[in-house]
Amino acid sequence: MVKSRNVIDELKRRGFVQQETDPEKLYELLGNESVTFYVGIDPTADSLHAGHLLPVMGMAIMQRYGHRPIAIVGGGTAMVGDPSGKTEMRKMLTREQIVENSRKIKLQLARYLDFSADKALLVDNYEWLGKLNYIDFLRDIGRHFSVNKMLTYETYKRRMETGLSFLEFNYQLLQAYDFYMLYKNYNCRLQMGGDDQWANILAGADLIRRIEGADAYGHTFPLLTTATGAKMGKTEAGALWLDPEKTSPYDYYQYWVNVDDRDVKRFLLLYTLLPAEEIEELGDLHDREYNIAKTILAWEATQLTHGRQAAQEAMSAAMAAFGKREIPESFIPSSTVPRAALQIDDTNVPGGEISSSELAGGIQLVELMQRFDLVKSRSEARRLIHQGGVNINNERIQDSEQMIDGRSTNQGRIEIRLGKKKYFYINVH
């Protein structure tokens, strides 16, 4: 990425812009100087998930264009809970949980952002929110907010139907106060966030204008859904986590390979740092070209999140299960995806172990499936078999009473395939 262009052009081109306050001035500012900006990240879990990725990528791009990101892990605000986009009140976390979650989140962010030499910062807003005095806050900050105006915001209007606690109603003031404090302490002049944060971002920019008489800006990212309308990163197992303990790199890789055709190019622009030109040059894709594009997407995304080594393992495992793919040199040349020589290696396909002595006695297939958590219940396992969805060593199983023993072993292991996409190897030792 070149620094000569304005980052806004890049963000627009890649689909990171939903709305901005004062676009002309913001454009000028970002074109002329290095700007400190912030994005709030909610530490309600000890890991980020795919839903967080868009703002994170946005920060990464901004930083590569010479701007300084502050990730503010909402220690204080998480203790209140943002009502935006929520129909029900959020769970509140303890201080200890938040601190622990923040620590882990920072490690994940470090994959995307360079935290060295203060080129990026992670700030906990508990620093100032924690010692806030209620009366002072009301007098200094509260006076700048109009309840009448707040009630007209869509987020609150919706909650007027279902109920909104006073606690949550204050969330906006706290977030605005964050922006203000960051402005004062770090000269932070821009807040970025999901489009559901628009009202909160505006409130902060307003507050800075009122108190300091200074300009501050807001920028929102689109709220992304997949082509089928689902939220980003929803899988059968729940969220798509960045933590390899929660979602293995293999599953992570698989998620991206299985993306809808209509999303591929969009996602390449949003979730990889590959040059926009090269992605646009792809033009209309046909048939297998989609799979090549998806392979690159999966490679780049996995590599960003889990590193090169893990991405390579995930990719070779996927190829072991689903077949090899050759990726032409001309296809997004900047990508570091292994194009041909990648050796097939299935050690990272999900798997388990069983002792040969136990196997010798014979074990029911249904039992085996349940043991390795491939199904939730024996009934489900039977159902799957009846529907023809279970293959052992590439042979469809018809009988739900099927026994598995030493004879089912193929080169020291048993391959179970559920449906078309779930491969599982049981190694016999």
Next chain:
RNA sequence: GGGGAGGUUCCCGAGCGGUCAAAGGGAACAGACUGUAAAUCUGUCGGCGGAGCCUUCGGAGGUUCGAAUCCUCCCCUCCCCA
């Protein structure tokens, strides 16, 4: 605090004494078709070694041969009024 409505299986949503493991839709899963895609069609979708049985309809009791359906108390949510 007063008045009203309601809490049903992953979600929405019927059911209002037996024929209810509970309609319908969505999601999800499997099969066919494919490209590890979409759309479409077919099937499945509480658990248990198919029948039978077991556990479910906010919670606890009760009425009844029999309750998700009736009664009592409790908890929770929403609306109107204060």
